Amino acid sequence: MKRIGFAVSALSLSLAAVAYADDENKDYMHPGAAQDFVHGAPEYPSEPWLLAAGGRIYDDWASALDRDEVEGTNPAYPVGANADQTGYGTWRCKECHGWDYLGKDGIYSKGSHFTGIAGINGAIGKPVDQIAATLRDANHPYTVEMISDEEMLRVAAFVSRGQVDMRSFLDYETRTVNKGDVNRGREIFQTTCAACHGFDGRLMDWGSDGNHNYVGTEAVEVPDEVMNKILNAHTGVQMINLRAFPFEYAVDVIAYAATLPLDPPKQ
Template identity: 60%
Template sequence: MTHSRNGNLFFLIGLVVSLSASMVFADDEDRDYSHGEDAQEFVHGSPETISEPWLLAAGGRIYDNWADALDRELPESTHPAYPASSKQSGSTTWRCKECHGWDYRGAAGIYRDGSHFTGIKGIEGAIGMPEPAIAALLRSSVHGYTPDMISDDEMPRITAFVTRGQVDVSKYIDLSNRAVIAGDATVGRGVFQTVCAACHGFDGKRLDWGEGDDHAYVGTEAAAAPDEVLHKILSAHPGVEMANLRAFGGDIAADVLAYLITLPEK
């Protein structure tokens, strides 16, 4: 199968990653998303010769949750630069996305109000900035990411993502109401059924992040937070054995998102 946006789309099948023995399914009780030792290199390591798509996706996972992405622990304390008037606290405040948002626009985007509002601007202004300047900002006292948190060898992943890995989420999602506004669900169905369904199942219900009868399948998550799901389609969820579509760009990712919102939410 090919698609005008990318004639190499059929190579997506090569991205399918085997489920490790510890992968969690909807009927598991503990929902522990740990992975086996055989997956350690794929989840937390890096290839010998790094490609641009791998670099940007790895940076996107650091942006999401650097501790899970890099096999470390988030601090238990609240980030010193996190506004005292805002509603979060503790380890989650150390995640880049917590202040800057899944749409990368911070207070100017979806996080302009609600439980994640901080008043902090997004990172879209850093597009095209020199990577050393971005690294210096992340090492500064404002951000406070030490080499023990993100090493000097790992820092190029997040700086690459910030300077050239962001997509314009507003092309695909209405930032005023989180409605999906673009994407070809028919194309997305083909990608999902040949790649994503290996882990999520054809109906999207094989993995469940909910509690008890309050299910949270991939269709549930896509409907509620499509900006977050779009980010994870492009970069994968940190700390788990998940394929991503970074090599195929935002339009293909949006096709998959358009299909995900047709899947069962319950």
């Protein structure tokens, strides 16, 4: 009876998630039962969980922490260097420092996200308390209501111990993946990622206005961003990550993801 009850409960949870997604017309939302996994913290956090959690706050703190987005542009954002970016987006760490953590010396050295601000790679290995103090200075005007001190320590841990070198698997001239074992990536993708994304990566579509965005599309166009999602999970959703596994596995997954279909399935 216990097994049957568990199966029924699991099925109910799955159906609830589907119904929730359909009701909201968003297949990327999570059911209430997943709130703790998505936004909470374990009683005894492991190192991989801590770094992934910090990485999600670096990505999009309001979504990661289930907080309201700030209205208006970050007063520390250099609008003189880039007047195109405004509003809440300017409060995201990645907006100034990049998905590759190199800031003005990386992929954001030009284009619509250029700010002229340095990356965070210079802080690798520094004491977490020292980094956390920097994250409370005038250049980082986050209040404790936005990001608590405990949560900021997660960001600091990520900055100190969680960064990876995107140049180790990306061609920066073309912003394309040039390393990784595609076969092993396929093995990992088909046995984990496919549960939500489908075997061809097209079960979820983030596109709009007639444009389609699938796993393959993203891996080809913004592989540095996708690597952050592989290592830390996407913010605000019930997604797994590979932070607890060797980094080369994540490289293998993105190498395979870049081979997946870009066009919508034929009807």
